[in-house]
Amino acid sequence: MALPSYSRHLWSFGFMNAVNYTIALGSPMVLCARFLHASESLIGFLLALTPLFTALQLPAARYADRWGYQKLMMAGWRFRAFMVLAMVPLPLLVGIVPPSLLLFFLTALLVAFNVIRGFASGSWLPWIKHIIAPSQLGRYFSIESIIGNVAALLTLLMSGLILGRSPAGWQYAILLGISGAAGVVSVFPLAKAPSVSAPLPAGEPERMWIITKRVWAMDEYRRLVRFAVANAFALGAVPGFTVLFLKEIVGFAEGRVVMLTAIGLVGAMTGAYFLGRNLDRVGSRPVMRVAGWGQIVFFLFMVAFSALGPVKNFALLATALAIGGMLTNANGVATGRLILNTCPRNDLTVAMALSQVGISLASGIATVLWGFLLEWLRSTIWFGHVSRWPFLIFYLCALLLVIFGQYMLNHVRESAALPTDRFVRALLLDWPQRMWSRNER
Numbered sequence: 001m002a003l004p005s006y007s008r009h010l011w012s013f014g015f016m017n018a019v020n021y022t023i024a025l026g027s028p029m030v031l032c033a034r035f036l037h038a039s040e041s042l043i044g045f046l047l048a049l050t051p052l053f054t055a056l057q058l059p060a061a062r063y064a065d066r067w068g069y070q071k072l073m074m075a076g077w078r079f080r081a082f083m084v085l086a087m088v089p090l091p092l093l094v095g096i097v098p099p100s101l102l103l104f105f106l107t108a109l110l111v112a113f114n115v116i117r118g119f120a121s122g123s124w125l126p127w128i129k130h131i132i133a134p135s136q137l138g139r140y141f142s143i144e145s146i147i148g149n150v151a152a153l154l155t156l157l158m159s160g161l162i163l164g165r166s167p168a169g170w171q172y173a174i175l176l177g178i179s180g181a182a183g184v185v186s187v188f189p190l191a192k193a194p195s196v197s198a199p200l201p202a203g204e205p206e207r208m209w210i211i212t213k214r215v216w217a218m219d220e221y222r223r224l225v226r227f228a229v230a231n232a233f234a235l236g237a238v239p240g241f242t243v244l245f246l247k248e249i250v251g252f253a254e255g256r257v258v259m260l261t262a263i264g265l266v267g268a269m270t271g272a273y274f275l276g277r278n279l280d281r282v283g284s285r286p287v288m289r290v291a292g293w294g295q296i297v298f299f300l301f302m303v304a305f306s307a308l309g310p311v312k313n314f315a316l317l318a319t320a321l322a323i324g325g326m327l328t329n330a331n332g333v334a335t336g337r338l339i340l341n342t343c344p345r346n347d348l349t350v351a352m353a354l355s356q357v358g359i360s361l362a363s364g365i366a367t368v369l370w371g372f373l374l375e376w377l378r379s380t381i382w383f384g385h386v387s388r389w390p391f392l393i394f395y396l397c398a399l400l401l402v403i404f405g406q407y408m409l410n411h412v413r414e415s416a417a418l419p420t421d422r423f424v425r426a427l428l429l430d431w432p433q434r435m436w437s438r439n440e441r
Contacts, residue, residue: 016186044371054360055120069127078121081183140278156262234401236363267325283417
């Protein structure tokens with residue numbers, strides 16, 4: 001069955017939104033903050049703002065149900081775009097205004113951006129659940145992921161070309177302007193999607209803590225969210241601090257760092273394309289398991305790479321980051337689909353907000369902790385004299401946490417999913433044979 005025709009409007013929003021957040025929340029913003037003389041701890045704090053303020057989804061859940069998902073999304077995304085446009089002058093003022101003042105304004109604007117995003121984003125997944133059939137969610141999210149990653153890839157390639165080597169303030173200002181403009185444009189396709197609201201209960205509305213308690217009492221939901229939270233804590237800090245690792249330890253110029261980040265998205269797109277309709281057919285759990293095994297291998301590589309002394313080998317790191325991106329995307333899409341299908345429909349908005357808040361808080365706390373820890377480790381007499389050792393510890397801890405996450409996955413159930421061994425057999429034998437047969441024809 002074909003996806004609804006209005007899906008293209010949602011994907012158009014996703015494309016422009018990805019251009020916006022890839023700059024405002026990704027590696028270009030990390031490099032811009034460093035250009036403004038931000039420390040590791042401040043960069044960790046800035047990276048943590050997005051997941052930490054996702055906690056606002058819980059108090060926003062009731063407003064989303066009553067005000068309307070579409071209305072809340074459009075208002076929030078419009079105002080947050082203006083926060084990015086207000087950042088445009090900051091890199092142009094380096095050398096004129098004290099760095100502390102520039103960083104204060106950058107931090108304040110990013111806080112405002114993420115407060116607005118956190119409050120409004122709670123309406124997105126419940127809205128999708130209401131307008132996309134459950135049997136099509138895997139395919140819808142796979143296509144959405146491909147489109148978002150294509151947009152992010154093109155944005156990063158453009159960012160790498162604009163930044164080049166030793167970029168000046170005006171180059172960062174151009175990127176911020178593009179991000180803000182994309183955010184403003186992204187709102188228009190949302191107006192063409194169907195507007196729905198959750199059915200309001202008769203009489204006095206239930207208190208939030210009662211609904212939350214009822215949702216958390218569901219055993220399958222609780223086990224799944226615990227796994228997702230553990231996985232988010234393991235992986236939350238990795239993308240942002242890998243940018244610093246590539247720039248300051250391996251020694252790549254800013255443009256090359258952004259290009260490597262873009263290659264990671266190529267891997268993510270490959271994973272999303274492969275999932276497609278297959279995710280609805282095989283289920284989420286075997287994909288989560290196999291992706292987790294792959295992430296263990298990826299972090300073993302990063303630990304060895306850091307321990308043996310980082311080699312400035314673009315091709316080697318590009319391959320590793322592409323594989324890492326594919327695995328992270330597969331795990332994320334599969335986990336998101338399973339959470340959405342596990343949430344009780346009557347308490348959908350609160351259940352989704354609760355899971356997203358838990359995942360985001362874990363990611364945000366991990367990022368803040370690693371920001372302070374890396375800054376401390378690089379300043380100590382034991383680790384600071386060998387600059388790669390703090391990152392070796394960072395990747396080793398991520399490896400151990402991913403292993404712990406795989407242990408927690410043992411307690412997650414999905415009745416309709418393919419057993420993992422059959423999924424691995426299909427992955428290694430059946431699907432390659434089908435692809436070969438098609439090529440022979």
